[in-house]
Amino acid sequence: SVARTIWRDPAKVVGKIDDLLAKGFAADRIAAAITKDPAAYGALRGSNRLMDRLLASGRERKAAAQAVPEAAMRLRSLGSAYASLLDAERQAIIEERRRMAVAIPSLSGAAEDALLRLVNEAKSSGRTLSPSATSLDANIRREFAAVSTALDERFGRNAILRQEQGLINRVPPIQHRAFEAMQERLKVLQQAVRMDSSDKIIAERRHRTVSRGHDH
Template sequence: ALQAVPEAASRIRSLGASYASALDAETRSITEERRRMAVAIPGLSPAAEDALKRLAAQIKNKDGKLDVAAGSLDPHIAREFAKVSRALDERFGRNAILRGETDVINRVSPAQRRAFEAMRDRLQVLQQAVPIQSSEKIVSERRQRAINQSRGIRM
């Protein structure tokens, strides 16, 4: 029995270290989950809400292309969309709503789940429109830079 004491002590220390690391990992996980749950999703202005409804209707009816409609958004509305999209990414993970992840609903409080489910399609449209809008802006800036450079050379 005395010969087994060092082995038993070693195993107990190992078990204690495993328990401590598991507890630490779980604590970090809960802390991260609480941090994400604390992220507030900003509301949209009435004009931005109308624009989002129009974009959603266009996608649903397949009337037009989303890239054309998203590219023609008012800059103020585009900034609102980007702000909401960043908050969604921070709360649920990068493009989790856009990818249609099913566990996203678990990160919404039970009182807000019904409202979230009702808005899910529009939030997906919003997350589709934001990268399109930003890429349109980049292309526009590049075109403007090229025009300005060509004018500078001709002078």
């Protein structure tokens, strides 16, 4: 590597540069400092004594000096990649916190009863939702839709519906048991919301087709 050409202990120098990047120092700034005084980061290879210039140690020092601009250039590109990586990591943490902060609305007693009925119907019919899911009271359907939207925001669209792996990790440990107990119900709730939404789309299309027929 370039570092090996410049410094006697390249691993130590690379470790020092990594530490500086991790502390938030700009790669450009470190690269400029290395260009100005590479020896400040570690002992350089070879010797710059006048009597050694024509010897192997002198040639080694000359090669070290010539390699410094390339090391600085590599560090600059590494720094931008490192910054991008850090930024992506930061964004992921922000997004995770945002999701964790999404509150799931609680259901009214009537909506809870309706959901329990749907869960029992789904169990007895082999996990398929009965058509009664779409004939629910309008207020209950609205409550279901609000919970479903919050679930999508919290866990990702359809994550509950697909029973994605690792959902439990997106819930605080103190809520793990409650979430596990609720997961099946939440899945049925989302199925009911999706079914209701599909029925509305179909009804809307039919209405348009009929309207077009009347227009002609």
